[in-house]
Amino acid sequence: MHVIELETGKQISVAVDLVEASDWRQMTKANFFFNWKLEKYNELWKLTVQNDSQILGVMSLVDHPDESRIEIHLIASREGQVGSKKIMAASRDA
Numbered sequence: 702m703h704v705i706e707l708e709t710g711k712q713i714s715v716a717v718d719l720v721e722a723s724d725w726r727q728m729t730k731a732n733f734f735f736n737w738k739l740e741k742y743n744e745l746w747k748l749t750v751q752n753d754s755q756i757l758g759v760m761s762l763v764d765h766p767d768e769s770r771i772e773i774h775l776i777a778s779r780e781g782q783v784g785s786k787k788i789m790a791a792s793r794d795a
Contacts, residue, residue: 703792704750704757712792713750720745720759727756733777737761743774757782757789 703712720728724747728737737745740761748758761775782789 704789705792706789708788713789715757716749716751717746718749720747724756727754728759732756732780733759734780735775735777740775755779 702715702717704715705711706713725738730736737759744762744764746760746762747756748760749756756779758776758778760773760777763772763774765772778787781787
């Protein structure tokens with residue numbers, strides 16, 4: 702999966718992985734407009750640039766096996782990745 706660096710037009714590889722204990726330092730209200738610790742009991746996934754630890758986005762999922770569905774409970778982009786301030790955008794091949 703890729704994103705486009707808006708300043709250069711360069712395609713950047715990104716990874717989607719489970720949030721790890723060391724990620725909580727980045728997942729602050731200042732960075733994500735939300736207290737992600739309220740979601741710690743859900744399955745949390747992060748979007749990062751490959752070979753870079755900075756988290757670009759986070760998603761909270763809730764599994765409802767009795768209903769055969771997964772709910773996206775919350776999804777957010779990092780501050781600086783929203784609106785006219787964003788430095789990366791979705792690639793057409795994403």
